[in-house]
Amino acid sequence: MNIEIITSDVLNVVTLLFMAVTGIAIARIRNLFAVVMLSGIYSLMGATLYVILDAVDVAFTEAAVGAGASTVLMIGTLALTSARENATGSSQAIKAAIVCTFVGIALVYASLDMPYFGDPSAPIHHHVAPRYLNDSMAEIGLPNVVTSVLASYRGYDTMGEAFVIFTAAAGVITLIGRGRREKSPSERKTDSQNIMKRKIVLRVVSKLLIPFILLFGLYVQWHGDFGPGGGFQAGVIFGAAFILYGLIYGLGTLRAALPSWVTRVILALGVLLYAGTGVVSMIKDARFLDYNVLASTPTGGQHVGILLVEFGVGMTVFAAIVTIFCAFAGRAAADVNTVSDQGGAGND
Amino acid sequence: MMFAVAAAGVVVTMIFAMARALMGPNVYNRILAVNVFGTLSVMLIAIYGFVDGRPEFLDLSIVYALINFIGTIAVTKYVTFSDMGHGDDGDPAGDI
Amino acid sequence: MEMILDIVSWVLITGGVIFCLIGGYGLISLKDFYARLHAASLIDTFGVGLIFIGLMFQAGFTLVTAKLILILAFIFFTSPTATHALARAAINHDVLPEVDTEEERELVRKTKTTTQGTP
């Protein structure tokens, strides 16, 4: 038992306790703005925990998607609704507490049969996992086993996920895609007059950073075969750069740089690329999404296939994130929520 | 050992930041605490890479730092305007 | 050589941890928001800086050090920017610092009008 393992176990439990404290605070606080911020911390702690539990790819995704994108979206929703929650009836709270206690006891009882945490002889580690860990290097030829499994062994599954994201983005466009606010020409004029005078610090810094963020997104996209990364993560990072641009320069400027038809085309192209890769392998007399035939050698074919598929996922996720952000930000603020409310919003 | 000490220090500081995030008293204090918490997470991830003996996963820290920044800007913008798609329409209090 | 590097790392990391702890303590004990901003900036600059430089000594001349430098540069750019935006938003929404004398109060009023005024 060496110091590394002890450190990692202690960090594991401490992080879980942090999450529990945050969760209880989320349940108790009624100011929704604070709740959303705490749920951001909760996701971030979750991501830290994934790193401690060796799931670097998952941590990557959770940090970018869970902590970043969903916090921004929730704040966007708060801007359109109200940041205050009504008090709940105590009878309902008691009923809920009773239900939760019983379910919790049942879960703990069920867990008594489980193998201990980190047990290498647990059944979960003895079915397909050894095959992935031992043979994927010969079959796929990529160091990152998670990418191999994601894009090749379980390629059907991932294609389904890409389509879910596509559908969700389409659903958001249908529900709230048509913004209600149109700017008058005089407003546009003040925009261009003021554009250089305001937010000097943010403008300069974001102009400096955005190219590097995009570059980093590309690195994550193409380096996903060798280290943590891949299409899901890269798509969100790429989207985050555009969200930053939209936050600082306004939605109009963002839409001028990246019109909505472009994101919609990219959204569809991504899933098309994924499914198209499968169709190409079918044309070449193999099964759907069997990449072995895409190049002269099987591992070479796997490389090409995984790169294409990951790129398709990246495109879809990027377009979905930007589309969803623009849908929320473009909706006019409902009149229930004025700036003056916010000064007192922090007092619980 | 060195890394364990560093991780312990960062975790203790996280407790302080968490306390401030829970105490408030207003929105700005919370945002500040969450921002600090994010920075501390960046540190914890970097240190944990060394604890684990595989420090090549530092890409994660970059993402954390990035998300932390964008999150803070988004939240500040929401507090200032109650609206995220806001451009520059001459509101004197709008300069963040 | 190895030992010298270890000692340097120890010193830097311990220093960084101490700065983090001071900053964290300041975050909960200081009285008003602007004072707490100072405490937070201690973590963002000295805390992160010293710890990361300490880690760099452990990593040697590898890609890891390059990435550490990148993160450090990123934090050095973004953290003051975020703090600046936050402080500005706060002072524009009438979160005023706690001051003792009339002179300081006058100073606060002046700062408020200059940050608020349109150019």
Added chain:
Amino acid sequence: MTDLAFPGLINYWIVFLLMMIGLYIVIAHENLIKKIVGLNVFQVSVFVFYISMAKVKGGTAPILDGTIEVFSNPLPHVLILTAIVVGVATTALGLALVVRIQESYNTIEDNEIRDIEERED
């Protein structure tokens, strides 16, 4: 087996606590945004549960480099990686629905919406 005594099952129990907090928020609170946050809390704790089952003590991340022997199980990582992205997609859809509900009913409290519905019947 002494190596495994800590954290043992405690790890899972804290995860169950997190799940129950999420469930409690979803059941007890009327506010729809709060319900979605509760769903998120529950979701993250399920993810943590999966990932902690994948952990092998002393193992590292499943990225091969030729020298390391013990890896954690990559399969749950893959399942959860895609689940996270799908989770945020469904969250976005839910939040969009909340926005539409706010616009139609001018409230996002579940009980008030029910009252309005009953009055209309």
